[in-house]
Amino acid sequence: MNQRIAITGLGIISAIGNNQSDTLRSLLESQSGIGEMQFLDSIHHEFPVGEVKLSDAELKKLCQIDDESIIGRTTLLGILAVREALKEAQIEQVEKHKIGLISGTTVGGMEKSEQFYLDFLQNDLHNEYINIHDCGACTEGIVEHTGNFCFCTTISTACSSAANALIMGANMLKAGYLDIVVVGGAECLSKFHLNGFNTLMILDKTPCKPFDQNRSGITLGEGAGYLVLETEEHAAKRNVKPICFVSGYGNACDAYHQTASSPDGKGALLAMQKALKMSGLKPQEIDYINAHGTGTQNNDLSEGIAVQQLFTPVPPISSTKSLTGHTTSAAGGVEIILSILAMKNQFLPQNLNYQDKIEELNFEPIKSNMLNHPIQHFLKNSFGFGGNNSSIIISNNI
Amino acid sequence: MKQHNVYINGVGSISIQEEGALALPDWGEENYLRCIDPPFAQYISPALLRRMSKVVKRGIVSALLALKDGGIEMPDAIISGTGLGCIEDTEKFLSAMIEQNEQFLQPTHFIQSTHNTVSSQIAIMLKCYNYNNTFSHLGISLESALFDGFLQIKMGMLSNALINGCDEMTPDYHLMLKKVGFWKDTPFQMEDMYQAITSGTVAGEGCNSLLLSNEKNEHTYAEIKDIQLIHHRNNNNIEELLEDFLDKNGLTLSEIDAVMSGINGEMKNDAVYDKLYTEGENNPTQLIYRHLSGDFFTSSGFGLIQSAKVLKNQNIEPLLFRKENKKNKIRHILFHNHYKNSTHALILLSVCSN
Secondary structure (H helix, E strand, C coil), X not given: CCCXXXXXXXXXXXXXXXXXXXXXXXXXXXXXXXXXCCCCCXXXXXXXXXXXXXXXXXHHHHHCCCXXXXXCHHHHHHHHHHHHHHHHXXXXXXXXXXXXXXXXXXXXXXXXXXXXXXXXXXXXXXXXXXXXXXXXXXXXXXXXXXXXXXXXXXXXXXXXXXXXXXXXXXXXXXXXXXXXXXXXXXXXXXXXXXXHHHHXXXXXXXXXXXCCCCCXXXXXXXXXXXXXXXXXXXXXXXXXXXXXXXXXXEEEECCCCCCCCCCCCHHHHHXXXXXXXXXXXXXXXXXXXXXXXXXXXXXXXXXXXXXXXXXXXXXXXXXXXXXXXXXHHHHHHHHHHHHHHHHHCCCECCCCCCCCCCCCCCCCCCCCCECCCCCCEEEEEEXXXXXXXXXXXXXXXX | CCCCCEEEEEEEEECCCCCCCCCCCCCCCCCECCCCCCCHHHCCCHHHHCXXXXXXXXXXHHHHHHHHHHCCCCCCEXXXXXXXXXXXXXXXXXXXXXXXXXCCCCCHHHHCCCCCHHHHHHHHHHCCCCEEEEECCHHXXXXXXXXXXXXXXXXXXXXXXXXXXXXXXXXXXXHHHHHCCCECCCCCCCHXXXXXXXXXXXXXXXXXXXXXXXXXXXXXXXXXXXXXEEECCCCCCHHHHHHHHHHHCCCCHHHCCEEEECCCCCHHHHHHHHHHHCCCCCCCEEECCHHHHCECCCCHHHHHHHHHHHHHHCCCCHHHEEECCXXXXXXXXXXXXXXXXXXXXXXXXXXXXC
16 A cells, blocks of 8 residues: 555646645636736737736746746746645755656747747847757756756657656656656647647637537646655655545547547547556546546547446536636646645536536536535546547545 | 566667668768658558658658567557657748748648657557557657656556657758757768767657567567666766666676767767776777767667667677677677766666577
8 A cells, every 4th residue: 555656745837826825716716717818929819818827027037037048938837836846745855855857748948939930040049949949848947947856758748748747657656766756747828839729720719618518619728737746655754744646547549530539539438447447446436527628529529428438427527627728738737736626625626618518418517616525536537639548546635 | 566577579760771781871061861761652551641741651660660570560558759749740830820920820730740649640550549658858758758668568567568769850950950059060970989079960860669578589689677767967976877777787887798879979978978988997899870870869769779689689780889899799788878968868788598
């Protein structure tokens, strides 16, 4: 039992709060962070977004980083969340531990590259941003401002990146390669993503409506979410009480289409089955599902069909993307943390903007916050382009 | 926990090399070479080919070659590493977005731009619903993927895993990296690999795949004894960390027969290896590969394949030598790659006698 993977620290920033306590308040009040874009310099103001309510300059100030520093928004979001997670886990000096960082991201420093791309090719005005374009540079940037990690890598499986970072981290702990690992993801809004999703015609012009019959797409968001993992034994040795435990996880591939989910939700079902199998739990022991629930016609139906196949009846389920927007690579981290906050405060977070049941499905999502509702185990789905599907099961520590 | 052994049972490669024996390429004025592509139509149906970018096609073919070589049709896992992802499609979408001021854009290039496209397209082609992952961390992207597969086989979570390292070097990205000093601005000479006195390296690209398995059989090239990825910003103790790594595996540096290193003709890069492997006594034979593959974020895949072949065939192709210090049977090869001295990958490969 003492090889159980404990979660001992959380760090989060998204459209609904810059830290855990602000986030919890928004979550309890069902206060959405979705609105008209203020910081992203795009012509597409017809699409609402879930922005972190801070400019790059304000983020740098909050990070205590010189305003002149060459650093991307994704990295800044990551720094804040990693620092918060380390603090809660009582890790003051990173270099004193055998500790790693595994971070998920997809667009990397794109929000800077898209501003300076022509300069990169035509002149030497912004060459200093070339080195921060790629995903790995983002993670290295986070490390530079959070501590001397002895292991560090980056996972890029689109919207399931952070969940896959958790899986890799947990495996490394079990195999004894690390004592502690910080896992999660960070991603800022970019014109690249906004326009990309727009070409697929899967962006909603109103705040997203996951699991609604009339849902019409994604609302993009941004943020970062990181968790500190260590074995229960190691946490006990450090005298740190686990917040909760990672009971199971599964990664499967839908192997259907680069950007669409299969009609029968095969990859989703396999990922959930693997996670359940590892946890040793029965489907009826899952008290809450935090769905991937993007709000597209395709995802919510496919995910819903997979959930229905495994769970009878379907436990309370919601997509908190209706509050934060879809934070893409960070979503796995951000949404596991939202669910943990709900679990620790004994409520089930609502699925905003829901009206009508999806005809093909037999369940409805949570329509309003259900208070005084204990959660012992919850399941988190995180799916990505390319059919990279992952599910995580978290169990409370009471 | 029962620990399983991990073997390399298949390899596949698309590189700047012609098929057959290794040859030193003519690096030309630019020190920049692109892949010699196989006839893709022999491997991928025309309907699929039309939509795929170069790096995806190459990734699929190198993966199929490794599976065939290892005698496996359906891997337990597909794990890729890529430093830049599908950069050609990314550039196309980005340019169109800027030129057309975010209007009238087509989805094709966006769809193919995500880093996980190669892993995902291999899965779709094979109808492989198993574990699927993609790493993108600069010069250790492939090593991260290899480590993920190695770890899970060792722990018994997988019985085999297909590992791919894929990168393309587009002219635009080559130009960008030129501006930040990545490439040599003097014509490449073989002497650069022996004693680098200039900065910069030579640019290549490629896709290299390795099939890992817990089973030793007639396909086996070598055993992967251990892998350690070390991030050591601000530290200068790589010597100590290397010693710990070997010690953990019951070896000392003097028992290592050959080191396959990431020497690339860039003086700062190469100095790190020289300090470790040329200044002591009883130095291992030094093997090199980047003059044959070019340098790119996942070029280590090419070097790993060469190392696996050396162990299997007990024969070292002359072009791989930097310095021959030992002439005995090659039992252990230490594969060492570092990226800007901030991240090191140590991979211990050992011979398998059947």
